[in-house]
Amino acid sequence: NAGVTQTPKFQVLKTGQSMTLQCAQDMNHEYMSWYRQDPGMGLRLIHYSVGAGITDQGEVPNGYNVSRSTTEDFPLRLLSAAPSQTSVYFCASIRGVGYNEQFFGPGTRLTVL
Amino acid sequence: DQQVKQNSPSLSVQEGRISILNCDYTNSMFDYFLWYKKYPAEGPTFLISISSIKDKNEDGRFTVFLNKSAKHLSLHIVPSQPGDSAVYFCAARYMEYGNKLVFGAGTILRVKS
16 A cells, blocks of 8 residues: 555745645545644644545635545645745545544645745 | 644653653543654654543553643653654544644654764
């Protein structure tokens, strides 16, 4: 199993550009989520999904969209990038309700100029 | 308002000695606590967890203690090894919040040889 994979590893955008961060898992996990990590703030939840076709907002959803058309994939879209979205983004998955351990991907480091 | 706080940004310990990482929380509804370890350029990995109905959980060199009355938990690493040098995140969950986790800001542990 590859676990949770994320692409790209690094990305530089200009303000106003859009892009999609990819996340995939091959563990057949129901639950997937996106976090951003900023210095001194830990990991903050952006969006999450409890299964294919179901998504919901986390703590800091503004400026981001998600969709979950398959169990495996959970892409994160930046609609119009802003410098405040400069961060490291992590995707994570959990087997399902009642399980606690989240498996994280390696992260995407995004810089918005 | 940070519900999970790690007040020590960094900790330096000599190899072979005990490392104690602390975490405080404010929400009495949290029912499960987890510690994650993160190396540079990698995603967080699950280390150890504890249910709110317990006060101690041990796994090899790692022990987590929970003091519910003080809303405090701590991670003990004995003996500390240079490979333990990483960022440690405390996280908490409560059932009504689903599988979403609330993370602390992290503590950088440096184990000197």
